[in-house]
Amino acid sequence: GAVVSQHPSWVICKSGTSVKIECRSLDFQATTMFWYRQFPKQSLMLMATSNEGSKATYEQGVEKDKFLINHASLTLSTLTVTSAHPEDSSFYICSASGQGATDTQYFGPGTRLTVL
Amino acid sequence: AQKVTQAQTEISVVEKEDVTLDCVYETRDTTYYLFWYKQPPSGELVFLIRRNSFDEQNEISGRYSWNFQKSTSSFNFTITASQVVDSAVYFCALSEEGNFNKFYFGSGTKLNVKP
Numbered sequence: 001g002a003v004v005s006q007h008p009s010w011v012i013c014k015s016g017t018s019v020k021i022e023c024r025s026l027d028f029q030a031t032t033m034f035w036y037r038q039f040p041k042q043s044l045m046l047m048a049t050s051n052e053g054s055k056a057t058y059e060q061g062v063e064k065d066k067f068l069i070n071h072a073s074l075t076l077s078t079l080t081v082t083s084a085h086p087e088d089s090s091f092y093i094c095s096a097s098g099q100g101a102t103d104t105q106y107f108g109p110g111t112r113l114t115v116l
Numbered sequence: 117a118q119k120v121t122q123a124q125t126e127i128s129v130v131e132k133e134d135v136t137l138d139c140v141y142e143t144r145d146t147t148y149y150l151f152w153y154k155q156p157p158s159g160e161l162v163f164l165i166r167r168n169s170f171d172e173q174n175e176i177s178g179r180y181s182w183n184f185q186k187s188t189s190s191f192n193f194t195i196t197a198s199q200v201v202d203s204a205v206y207f208c209a210l211s212e213e214g215n216f217n218k219f220y221f222g223s224g225t226k227l228n229v230k231p
Contacts, residue, residue: 002163032217043207043223044161091159097217105219107153107161 003027004096006108013084014116021079021111023094029074030096034105035067038091050077074098084115119143120210122222129198130230136194137225139208143189145169147213150184150191155224156204164206167191198229 003026013019023033032051036044048064050056050071058064066088068080077096081088091112095105121140129135141150152164165175167184175182179196195202208222 034217034219041226043221044219046218049217093159093161095161104151104163104166105217106163109158109160112159 002104002106004030004094004106004108006094006111008111009109010112010114012114012116015085016083019081019084019113021081021092021094021113023077023079023096023108025075025096025098025106028096029098030077031074031098032096033071033077034095034097035069035077035079036093036095038093038110040091044093047079081113084113086115089113089115118222119220120208120222122206122208122225124225125223126226126228128228128230131200132197134194134196135198135227135229136192137206137208137227139191139193139222141189141191141208141210143210143212145213149211149216151209151211151219152182152191152193153207153209154204155207161207164193195227198227200229200231203227203229 005024007022011019034049035047037047038044046059047062048056048058048069050069052071052074056069071077091110093110095107097105119142148169150167154162154164172184181194183192205224205226207224209219211219
C-alpha cells in the first residue's frame with residue numbers, strides 16, 4: 001500500500017517552455033501532497049505543501065508564479081514549471097500523506113527535468 | 117542551524133560488514149517524529165521507519181536496526197551483514213509538533229557496499 005506515482009519520469013525541454021509534472025496517490029487519498037527539489041548529491045528541499053482543494057503553501061524563496069501547484073483531487077497534484085530555464089533543471093520529487101497513510105510521507109519516484 | 121545532521125557523507129564497506137549510519141537531530145519540541153528513508157540509484161525514496169519521540173525502544177527489522185537515544189539526540193541506523201543491494205543514499209528526517217507534515221531532511225549518507 002501507499003504507492004505514489006509521478007509522470008513523466010524524465011523530461012527534456014527547451015528554455016522558455018512550460019513543463020507539467022503529475023503526482024498521483026494510487027491506493028490512498030492524499031489530503032496533503034508535497035513537492036521537493038533535489039540537486040545532484042544534495043538533500044531534498046521542500047518547495048511547497050498543498051492540501052486538496054486549497055492553494056499551496058510555498059517555502060521561503062520559492063517563486064509561486066514560477067512553480068504552479070494544483071491539488072484538485074485527493075489523488076492528484078500537479079507541478080508546472082513555467083518558462084523553464086536551465087537553472088530549473090533538477091530532480092523533482094512529490095510525496096503524499098493522508099487517509100491510510102497518515103503522519104508519514106510516501107514518495108513518488110521523482111521526475112528528472114533537463115532544460116536546454 | 118541544521119535540524120538534522122548526517123555527518124557521514126559517504127561510507128564504503130565490503131559485503132557482509134556491519135555499518136552504522138549516524139543521525140543527530142535538534143528540536144525544542146517534546147513531541148516529534150524521526151524517519152529514515154533509502155534512496156537507491158533509481159531515485160525513489162523508500163520509507164524505512166518512523167519513530168515518535170515517546171518511543172525510545174530500539175527496533176529491529178531483519179538486517180536493519182535503529183537506536184534512538186534522546187539523551188544524545190541521535191537516531192542511528194545499523195545494517196547488519198550488508199549486501200550490495202544496500203548501496204544507496206540514506207536520509208534521516210525530522211518532523212515536529214505543530215506541523216508534522218513538514219520534514220527536515222539531513223544531507224544524506226551515501227553507502228557503497230562492495231562485493
